[in-house]
Amino acid sequence: MYKKILLATDGSEHSKRAAENAFNIAKCSPDSKIEVIYVVDHDKVKSNVLQNWNSADLGDKQKERMDDVDRISRETGVPYEIKNFQGDPGPVIVEYANENDFEIVVIGSRGLNVLQEFVLGSVSHKVAKRAKCPVLIVK
DSSP states (O other), X not given: OOOEEEEEOOSSXXXXXXXXXXXXXXXXXXXXXXXXXXXXXXXXXXXXXXXXXXXXXXXXXXXHHTHHHHHHHHHHTOOEEEEEEESOHHHHHHHHHHHTTOSEEXXXXXXXXXXXXXXXXXXXXXXXXXXXXXXXXXX
16 A cells, blocks of 8 residues: 555644554555654744743643654554654645655644634645645545
């Protein structure tokens, strides 16, 4: 089946379900490899830093968002590698997927910022339109 899988995640409930699907797909082929892409939007980073400027656990939020991916990996026995980026999530995911010849991108249908998706169009929609490989959008 698919051997080179890109999982886009942000820690939302939809991305947790996307992770479950990605790892289940990877279990179908013994040589499958999953790369997890986590994109930090600069605008969100600025507001988080301003709101939590003296909070010791600001850096731990990303780690918490990856806890489910780590748990699913252990449960399925499928290893993964995390790639961190900064920028606008849609274009960053598309560029990384297209430049690295992934066979499929797995992404949740909605992320952490529902208002932004409503106003600007969802990240998953942008990825589905522009990626050169199949895109699985998980509800």
